[in-house]
Amino acid sequence: MTQVSLTGTTGARRQTILWIGLSAALLITVVLALGMGRYPIPWHRVLAILFGNVMPLDTSWDLVEEQVVEALRLPRVLVAMTCGAALAAAGVALQGTFRNPLVGPQIIGVSSGAGFGGALALLVSESQFILMLLAFAFGLIAMAIVLWLSRVGGRSPVLMLVLAGVVTSAMFAALTSLIQYVADPEDKLPAIVFWLMGSFSTAGYDELAWLLPPVVATCGLLFLLRWRINVLSLGDEEAESLGVSVNTMRLVIVFCVAAIAAAVVAVAGVVGWVGLVVPHLARMIVGPDHRILLPVAMVVGGGYLVIIDTIARTATTAEIPLGVLTALIGAPVFGYLLKSTQARGWSRD
Amino acid sequence: MTKPILQGVVITGLTVAVTSSAFAEDKITLTDQRDVTVELDGPVERLVTFPMPAAALFASVAGSAEPLVAMHPASQAAIEEGILGVIFPEALDVETGITSGGVFAPNVEAVLNLKPDLVVQWAGRGDELLEPMEAVGLPVIGLTYGTQEDTETWIRTLAAAIDQPDRADLILGKHEDAIQRIGAQAAEVPDDERVSVLYFLRAANSLEVRGEGSYNHFYMDMVGGVNPAGPSGSRTEINPEQLLAWNPDVILLGNFDPAMPEDFYNNPLYSALNAVQNRRVYKMPLGGYRWDPPSQESPLSWMWLAELLYGDRMDYDLRWEMQRFYADVYGYELSDSEIDAILRIDVNGENPGYDRFLRQQG
Numbered sequence: 047m048t049q050v051s052l053t054g055t056t057g058a059r060r061q062t063i064l065w066i067g068l069s070a071a072l073l074i075t076v077v078l079a080l081g082m083g084r085y086p087i088p089w090h091r092v093l094a095i096l097f098g099n100v101m102p103l104d105t106s107w108d109l110v111e112e113q114v115v116e117a118l119r120l121p122r123v124l125v126a127m128t129c130g131a132a133l134a135a136a137g138v139a140l141q142g143t144f145r146n147p148l149v150g151p152q153i154i155g156v157s158s159g160a161g162f163g164g165a166l167a168l169l170v171s172e173s174q175f176i177l178m179l180l181a182f183a184f185g186l187i188a189m190a191i192v193l194w195l196s197r198v199g200g201r202s203p204v205l206m207l208v209l210a211g212v213v214t215s216a217m218f219a220a221l222t223s224l225i226q227y228v229a230d231p232e233d234k235l236p237a238i239v240f241w242l243m244g245s246f247s248t249a250g251y252d253e254l255a256w257l258l259p260p261v262v263a264t265c266g267l268l269f270l271l272r273w274r275i276n277v278l279s280l281g282d283e284e285a286e287s288l289g290v291s292v293n294t295m296r297l298v299i300v301f302c303v304a305a306i307a308a309a310v311v312a313v314a315g316v317v318g319w320v321g322l323v324v325p326h327l328a329r330m331i332v333g334p335d336h337r338i339l340l341p342v343a344m345v346v347g348g349g350y351l352v353i354i355d356t357i358a359r360t361a362t363t364a365e366i367p368l369g370v371l372t373a374l375i376g377a378p379v380f381g382y383l384l385k386s387t388q389a390r391g392w393s394r395d
Numbered sequence: 396m397t398k399p400i401l402q403g404v405v406i407t408g409l410t411v412a413v414t415s416s417a418f419a420e421d422k423i424t425l426t427d428q429r430d431v432t433v434e435l436d437g438p439v440e441r442l443v444t445f446p447m448p449a450a451a452l453f454a455s456v457a458g459s460a461e462p463l464v465a466m467h468p469a470s471q472a473a474i475e476e477g478i479l480g481v482i483f484p485e486a487l488d489v490e491t492g493i494t495s496g497g498v499f500a501p502n503v504e505a506v507l508n509l510k511p512d513l514v515v516q517w518a519g520r521g522d523e524l525l526e527p528m529e530a531v532g533l534p535v536i537g538l539t540y541g542t543q544e545d546t547e548t549w550i551r552t553l554a555a556a557i558d559q560p561d562r563a564d565l566i567l568g569k570h571e572d573a574i575q576r577i578g579a580q581a582a583e584v585p586d587d588e589r590v591s592v593l594y595f596l597r598a599a600n601s602l603e604v605r606g607e608g609s610y611n612h613f614y615m616d617m618v619g620g621v622n623p624a625g626p627s628g629s630r631t632e633i634n635p636e637q638l639l640a641w642n643p644d645v646i647l648l649g650n651f652d653p654a655m656p657e658d659f660y661n662n663p664l665y666s667a668l669n670a671v672q673n674r675r676v677y678k679m680p681l682g683g684y685r686w687d688p689p690s691q692e693s694p695l696s697w698m699w700l701a702e703l704l705y706g707d708r709m710d711y712d713l714r715w716e717m718q719r720f721y722a723d724v725y726g727y728e729l730s731d732s733e734i735d736a737i738l739r740i741d742v743n744g745e746n747p748g749y750d751r752f753l754r755q756q757g
Contacts (some may be wrong), residue, residue, distance in 0.1 A: 050501050083636040110639060110667040117664055118636050172599060172653045230469050231498045233651040240601055240632065247601060247634045250664075363627035365601075368558055 061338065070343045074313040075349045079123050079356040083116045084363070091143040117250070125249040125257060126355040127348040129310045130320055132261040134328070134347025136303040137321030138340050139268050142275040143299045144204050151307040151323035154207065154300060155214030159188020160241055160311035162218040165225045169240045178256055178312040185308025190212050193297065201293045207300065233353030244315035245366035246355050253313045268340060271299065275336040319370055324350055326383045425552055426442035429518045435534060436512070438558040444470065446538060449549070450481055450486065451684045455724055456553045456562050459484035463730050464509045473732045475496045478737060503527045518625040530745055541610055546689040566691055566724060573694035574617065577701045580709050581619030588695045589672040589702045592620040593643040593685065599653035602633045610689050620699040637663055644669050644703060646676040650685035655742055674746050677703065682737040683725065697722055703748050712754055
């Protein structure tokens, strides 16, 4: 095992070093991402534009360049980072709670519900606001159905939650297919198909403002509950014996995950794989202790999605759909991680 | 000396035409774009169409929608949206319940029930769209779409199906004339006066442009425009940054999406674009069919764009051309307010270059 121990007195210093390293890596990723794009702007000018906000600099750049960096790239990078961090937190929380390394936010049916809401909005309206609203609303409706289906005798066992998620997911996937079937093949259908594949191409500060409240609230809650996730990951009986109300905790965590998935789908369409892959990456770095795993996964997830989105918007003239990249990159990475670690990160189980 | 010979040719030609059409009362042979041959007992009287533009194209070739017994629901929506619903009101009552299990997959029993003597379906989008109907003995022709040659083939084939090849000559004559006249005038435009023009198929929720290999690129190039999206392939989804990098002089918004010039003018991100600063973002017209994809009305669309980009270098009177086209092809007299509606004067009228399309005062 190459993982360093991060708890105890000697761990404290290692943790500080880890955090400095991770923060620096994220910052460099963000700055590099801001310097790349289809509109040619020299690196030094990108930095000048950024620093120009906090210190008086000679404004030698033209307005278009400033707009590209601050009104196009910056909000998009921030939205991608926020979505990545939130999806990673959701993935860590779910995997810990369900004691199963193969679950991600998509498994509980919320992405599917939110995807349906978005497709419905594209079918019946032209408004971006309605799109986000319906996607979020149907994400929560899907979650309500999952929770209702999974309740057995006042409890929601893990198996029932997963099965209810599969059922709900299938139902909303069918409804989404129905929408694609009735959509006008010349105007509505291509828009729906592209949106379902996920993209940050229209992300601006409006989307960021939409995204932040639910994400900050739910990720904050998950962060506060991180040691309880540790307890839950020991198993139901052990957790009960330690005085944790397993059922309530599980519902709270599922609610947080659902809100995150719905918010992300509402802003960016269906972005798969991040919530599944990133927790494994993070577990390789810091091990299975959720007190540190959760925040580390958020930083890694933020950087990961910024990198993927930078490829999506810069590699070719055309925008590459995000869902294609997250799966094309995410699936092999996940496969490699599984093969090379043989689930050693799950030593606590 | 040449006159008698010419007369002789004309007379022989007439004889041949008469015999062949007398013969065609019995049999009409059509070859579709899959090279499949279909033999009909006589001119088509009950037609079913699946491809979206086929119904409108057929009505314009036949000068009537009477022979149409069924069409794809999207075709009917397009007819209802444009002026063809006024010209051919009978098209609005035609059956549309002919698809099943997929956007263009036929409901074979519904189609059989209509007893069509010809079915028009997409070719090259999977045999399952055609084969089930052929298996029960329905006469099916498969057509492909997207280029000017395809449009010409469609018009010729549909005219042949009703045994009125002169209708195809009439419409295609207008296409060929426009290509030659505009092409010649466009060739005169010096390189440093060429206008860069970008067409958006979609611009409301995403930005989708068209380059080489697309129909839109074909006519933007033909009228002398320079399409910055040319090299990036026929259909491309771009981001706003790419649009800023290209910075076109003129932006065209298509009719498959609700995006309007105002959306560009009011978006602070686009304030640096030449097309926005000069207020040269235009919604494309919508006549008997959308003017952005290929259709019978394409010549009018090319004239519109040529006039828009190069003004006095071109010599069309678009309003007059439209009236003539509608009279010749649809047998319909266009009013001034109908022309205004087709040209989207309401959203384009204030933009520079559009004054030439406005009604003459007094």
